[in-house]
Amino acid sequence: SQQGEEDPQALSIQEGENATMNCSYKTSINNLQWYRQNSGRGLVHLILIRSNEREKHSGRLRVTLDTSKKSSSLLITASRAADTASYFCAPNNQGGKLIFGQGTELSVKP
Amino acid sequence: GAVVSQHPSRVICKSGTSVKIECRSLDFQATTMFWYRQFPKKSLMLMATSNEGSKATYEQGVEKDKFLINHASLTLSTLTVTSAHPEDSSFYICSADAVAQETQYFGPGTRLLVL
Numbered sequence: 001s002q003q004g005e006e007d008p009q010a011l012s013i014q015e016g017e018n019a020t021m022n023c024s025y026k027t028s029i030n031n032l033q034w035y036r037q038n039s040g041r042g043l044v045h046l047i048l049i050r051s052n053e054r055e056k057h058s059g060r061l062r063v064t065l066d067t068s069k070k071s072s073s074l075l076i077t078a079s080r081a082a083d084t085a086s087y088f089c090a091p092n093n094q095g096g097k098l099i100f101g102q103g104t105e106l107s108v109k110p
Numbered sequence: 111g112a113v114v115s116q117h118p119s120r121v122i123c124k125s126g127t128s129v130k131i132e133c134r135s136l137d138f139q140a141t142t143m144f145w146y147r148q149f150p151k152k153s154l155m156l157m158a159t160s161n162e163g164s165k166a167t168y169e170q171g172v173e174k175d176k177f178l179i180n181h182a183s184l185t186l187s188t189l190t191v192t193s194a195h196p197e198d199s200s201f202y203i204c205s206a207d208a209v210a211q212e213t214q215y216f217g218p219g220t221r222l223l224v225l
Contacts, residue, residue, distance in 0.1 A: 033213055042116075042203050043154075043216040088153070096207070097144055098214060100154045 003099040004089035023089030116217035133204030139184035140206035160187040
């Protein structure tokens with residue numbers, strides 16, 4: 001298992017704008033997952049991208065993966081106030097436990 | 111996505127008492143579950159890996175006698191905080207490993223306050 005590092009730590013945007021969050025990791029992976037956490041709640045699984053995939057979409061979410069740079073990005077298009085939350089990436093290289101970084105705290109202002 | 115529940119959602123107890131938190135996978139079986147704790151404005155810290163039918167694996171620095179984990183069935187893991195103290199107050203979150211989907215699903219968390 002390894003920890004992903006999210007960047008930026010905090011992001012504040014206006015409703016309707018796009019939000020981009022980045023994740024870097026250190027060793028090879030089988031897949032990488034993105035989660036969202038609303039304040040005081042558990043984590044919600046957003047999307048999984050496998051090591052042989054470069055891009056994946058789910059609704060307003062777009063995830064990219066660059067294994068050569070050991071990085072991933074999460075793009076939320078046309079953001080809404082309800083997207084306000086913390087976002088975590090979880091690189092997974094052998095299944096099992098996930099180690100989380102500090103996350104990106106996204107604030108979408110109406 | 112799959113559903114994981116936690117009970118109770120919040121608990122207040124007196125110092126010195128023990129508190130049990132349940133984690134259930136409602137629509138899938140999980141041989142492995144995980145327990146995390148989270149302090150305000152901080153990330154999730156993995157405490158232990160709960161293995162069905164065998165002993166839990168604890169992360170470095172986590173006292174196994176303080177945080178007892180039992181995983182007696184493929185859908186239930188319990189975390190017991192023994193002799194709780196105010197410093198054990200935290201947000202405890204579990205997750206269940208859904209092997210078929212290559213991912214973990216998280217419970218809604220349990221907020222523990224020890225007075």
